[in-house]
Amino acid sequence: MERATPNKSRTGRAALTWGIIWMVSYFGARAALEWMGNAQPAGPRLAVALIPIVPFVAFIWKFISSMRQVDELERRIQLEALAIAFPLATVLLMILALVQLAMPLNPDDWSYRHVWYFLPIFWLGGLSIARRRYQ
Amino acid sequence: MKNQLRILRAEREWSQAELSDRLSVSRQTVNAIETGRYDPSLPLAFAIARLFEKRIEEIFEPDGAVNG
Numbered sequence: 724m725e726r727a728t729p730n731k732s733r734t735g736r737a738a739l740t741w742g743i744i745w746m747v748s749y750f751g752a753r754a755a756l757e758w759m760g761n762a763q764p765a766g767p768r769l770a771v772a773l774i775p776i777v778p779f780v781a782f783i784w785k786f787i788s789s790m791r792q793v794d795e796l797e798r799r800i801q802l803e804a805l806a807i808a809f810p811l812a813t814v815l816l817m818i819l820a821l822v823q824l825a826m827p828l829n830p831d832d833w834s835y836r837h838v839w840y841f842l843p844i845f846w847l848g849g850l851s852i853a854r855r856r857y858q
Numbered sequence: 859m860k861n862q863l864r865i866l867r868a869e870r871e872w873s874q875a876e877l878s879d880r881l882s883v884s885r886q887t888v889n890a891i892e893t894g895r896y897d898p899s900l901p902l903a904f905a906i907a908r909l910f911e912k913r914i915e916e917i918f919e920p921d922g923a924v925n926g
Contacts, residue, residue: 795899796887857890 734789741782748775753836800853807849812842860919864892866910881905 755771790801819838822828867877867888874892878885883902890896891906897918898906907914 794883794887795902796890796896797884799896857886857895 734785734792738782738785738789741778741785745775745778745782748778796857800850800857803853803856804846804849807852808842808845811845811849815841815845859897859921860894861891862917863888863906866912866917867892880909 752771752774756768759768759771790798793801815838819828819833823833863877867874872880874885874888878888881888881902882905887896887898891898903914903918907917910917
């Protein structure tokens with residue numbers, strides 16, 4: 724039963740900022756790993772690969788804080804978005820697992836680094852459907 | 859669930875934004891309740907009833923008979 728106040732808006736903006744930093748760090752780490760190549764030892768490469776976890780933790784912390792401050796309808800919308808996104812993600816991974824058994828998948832097209840993009844897309848799609856329902 | 863929220867708000871010449879401020883919810887929530895797309899939680903229904911100085915059942919009415 725709460726609505727956006729300046730403090731709540733600040734929390735939402737902080738979540739968005741950390742989300743952007745997380746994305747930048749992900750693409751930065753990806754570019755760095757491609758630049759380093761396989762010639763580098765695994766230790767530094769692993770360290771670079773784990774860098775995005777830091778901004779991700781900050782993002783998820785701020786995102787959860789902002790969710791605790793939104794009103795009951797917004798929480799319902801977020802829940803319905805997840806109720807749409809989670810089964811879609813499950814189906815995607817299940818189908819990929821079966822297709823992988825049926826035929827070899829090219830890792831340049833269907834590795835983890837390609838598939839994870841679908842998860843936020845499903846969530847945004849779910850969010851759009853849920854928001855439209857209550858407009 | 860049907861409700862009298864839009865009528866009660868109009869009687870007081872409040873905008874949705876003004877009502878949402880008074881209830882500490884978003885304008886989208888007020889709109890969704892008025893259009894019957896969203897049924898408020900019990901605490902919010904009590905807050906609405908308190909604001910309009912009415913009983914909950916004077917504002918909210920179930921669509922059909924409740925079997926129990």
